[in-house]
Amino acid sequence: MLPSYYPLVFGIIFFLSHYIGDKIHSNHRPKILLLSVGISLAYIFLYLMPEAITFNLNSAKLLPGFMLLGIMLSRVSEMHIRRHRSLLTIKKELKNIHSIALFAYNLIVGMLIIEFSKIGIAAALLFFLPALFHSAAGSISISGIHKSVTESAPMKILLSSSTLFGIFIAGSLSLSAPLFGAMLGLTIGVMLYSVMRDAVPWENMKNAQYFILGILLYALAIEASMLFLV
Numbered sequence: 001m002l003p004s005y006y007p008l009v010f011g012i013i014f015f016l017s018h019y020i021g022d023k024i025h026s027n028h029r030p031k032i033l034l035l036s037v038g039i040s041l042a043y044i045f046l047y048l049m050p051e052a053i054t055f056n057l058n059s060a061k062l063l064p065g066f067m068l069l070g071i072m073l074s075r076v077s078e079m080h081i082r083r084h085r086s087l088l089t090i091k092k093e094l095k096n097i098h099s100i101a102l103f104a105y106n107l108i109v110g111m112l113i114i115e116f117s118k119i120g121i122a123a124a125l126l127f128f129l130p131a132l133f134h135s136a137a138g139s140i141s142i143s144g145i146h147k148s149v150t151e152s153a154p155m156k157i158l159l160s161s162s163t164l165f166g167i168f169i170a171g172s173l174s175l176s177a178p179l180f181g182a183m184l185g186l187t188i189g190v191m192l193y194s195v196m197r198d199a200v201p202w203e204n205m206k207n208a209q210y211f212i213l214g215i216l217l218y219a220l221a222i223e224a225s226m227l228f229l230v
Contacts, residue, residue: 007117007171010128011110011164017135018106018160031210036133037195038214043130044188047222051123062181063188070189077101099155103162105190106135108183110166115180122225129218131187134194135163 052063109131116124175183 006124007113007167008164010113010124011167014106014110014132014135014163015160017132018163019156030207032133034207034210035214036130038211038216039133039218040130040191040195040214042215042218042222043126044192046219047126048188062178063185066182066185067189067192070186070191071193072189073186074190074193099159103159105187106159106162107166107169108187109135110163110168111170111175112166112180112184112187113163114167114170115175115184126222126225129221130191134191 049063113124113128116127
């Protein structure tokens with residue numbers, strides 16, 4: 001188990017990545033984005049799925065179903081907004097839903113950081129890094145929200161603090177195994193949907209080496225964590 005102050009350090013790093021993530025130059029964002037896609041896929045398929053059963057048997061049983069639910073909810077919400085609405089209405093609803101979804105997603109990420117910290121340093125770090133990369137450059141980052149939100153300092157601080165709120169909430173509560181499995185599955189499902197969306201645009205193909213690099217580097221990181229951090 002990690003020292004009690006480590007999750008708070010993770011939360012502060014998340015706050016900074018949320019707050020300054022939109023400052024990343026547009027020339028670098030596609031590279032960071034594809035790097036995060038590779039890291040996320042390596043984490044999910046090389047670590048999370050094989051190791052889930054060691055976290056908790058009940059959580060492992062719930063994980064696949066809630067992953068699918070997270071993907072489904074992400075897709076259905078977008079399809080619902082875009083159907084039979086004017087462009088102005090779509091932009092307004094996307095802004096509101098994106099803001100709420102971003103806050104809820106990162107609130108859950110903060111709670112999961114606490115739970116993974118209870119499992120061990122390897123579980124906490126290996127979850128922390130993919131989520132951090134997505135918070136900085138992915139489609140579930142603050143940079144993807146409408147400017148009317150990001151230009152409001154109080155709203156930006158509130159959204160940037162969402163992971164810290166989750167850490168404080170989980171620090172004062174004890175999540176049951178089924179709730180942990182459900183929250184983890186939903187979070188990974190949303191992350192997978194984000195990965196699919198972020199990796200598809202053709203303009204990202206010229207940076208495909210960063211996608212491969214992300215997978216290879218994180219595969220090595222997972223192997224190293226098994227040897228030295230368990």
